[in-house]
Amino acid sequence: MTFAIHRTALVLSLALGSSSLALAQSGTKQPAPPPAESSATKAETRARVAPTAEAATPLKPGDKVPETAPLRRADGQSVSLSQLLENKSAVIVFYRGGWCPYCNAHLADLARIQPVLAENDVALIAISPDSPSALSESLSSKPLPYTLLSDSNHEAMKAFGVAFAVDPETQNKLKGHGMDLTAASGNQDAVLPVPSVFVVNPGGKVTFAHTDADYRQRLSGEQVLKAAGISPKASGSATKHSDGDSSKEHSEHEGSGTK
Numbered sequence: 070m071t072f073a074i075h076r077t078a079l080v081l082s083l084a085l086g087s088s089s090l091a092l093a094q095s096g097t098k099q100p101a102p103p104p105a106e107s108s109a110t111k112a113e114t115r116a117r118v119a120p121t122a123e124a125a126t127p128l129k130p131g132d133k134v135p136e137t138a139p140l141r142r143a144d145g146q147s148v149s150l151s152q153l154l155e156n157k158s159a160v161i162v163f164y165r166g167g168w169c170p171y172c173n174a175h176l177a178d179l180a181r182i183q184p185v186l187a188e189n190d191v192a193l194i195a196i197s198p199d200s201p202s203a204l205s206e207s208l209s210s211k212p213l214p215y216t217l218l219s220d221s222n223h224e225a226m227k228a229f230g231v232a233f234a235v236d237p238e239t240q241n242k243l244k245g246h247g248m249d250l251t252a253a254s255g256n257q258d259a260v261l262p263v264p265s266v267f268v269v270n271p272g273g274k275v276t277f278a279h280t281d282a283d284y285r286q287r288l289s290g291e292q293v294l295k296a297a298g299i300s301p302k303a304s305g306s307a308t309k310h311s312d313g314d315s316s317k318e319h320s321e322h323e324g325s326g327t328k
Contacts, residue, residue, distance in 0.1 A: 134275065160268055191299070198262070233263060
């Protein structure tokens with residue numbers, strides 16, 4: 070009886086093995102892997118308002134700078150990003166607005182290195198959702214030696230993949246401390262950019278990209294110079310910019326939705 074059982078098991082094993090071999094030789098194809106995401110699909114995914122800062126999908130090194138809707142200067146004059154780049158290298162910075170102490174500290178640090186960038190024919194452009202009048206107000210109190218642009222309709226932020234929606238709870242917290250996002254932009258959609266730095270070459274291709282969902286983390290001026298291919302006098306590291314007690318208060322009362 071035992072011999073019969075073993076013999077039966079052996080026959081079944083051989084039969085199953087033969088069936089598997091026959092299937093393999095029949096040319097039956099395995100399911101094809103899902104198609105790779107096309108560049109057009111990636112652009113569509115990027116050109117949206119992400120639900121959180123962490124969900125943003127920014128441009129990466131190697132990507133081309135997209136053509137965006139015209140931006141506006143502090144005087145309200147429209148200008149295209151391609152006009153400003155003029156086939157030259159550029160540092161493009163996205164910041165949250167003149168109401169943000171961390172942004173103001175970062176803009177001031179960039180002003181320190183702007184002459185070095187200019188000497189090396191590298192343009193410096195800073196973009197925020199602030200309206201032209203808000204930009205003008207910022208510049209009147211703290212003049213800067215480079216271009217500030219208004220993207221109050223969020224088109225450039227979306228094209229670069231850094232736009233995200235600010236939740237109502239955080240909006241109310243900010244408003245309670247005199248930081249009204251919709252008043253600053255003149256747009257009822259409360260959208261901010263993830264603070265970002267992009268370096269673009271004369272061919273319009275991104276060569277360096279830095280974004281951080283933690284709005285307190287900014288690149289130092291020395292790091293920006295290095296990213297632009299300019300040897301800084303002293304190397305730096307990512308730093309938390311502060312603006313005295315106001316930055317501390319700003320951090321404590323701002324929810325995670327603005328990171």
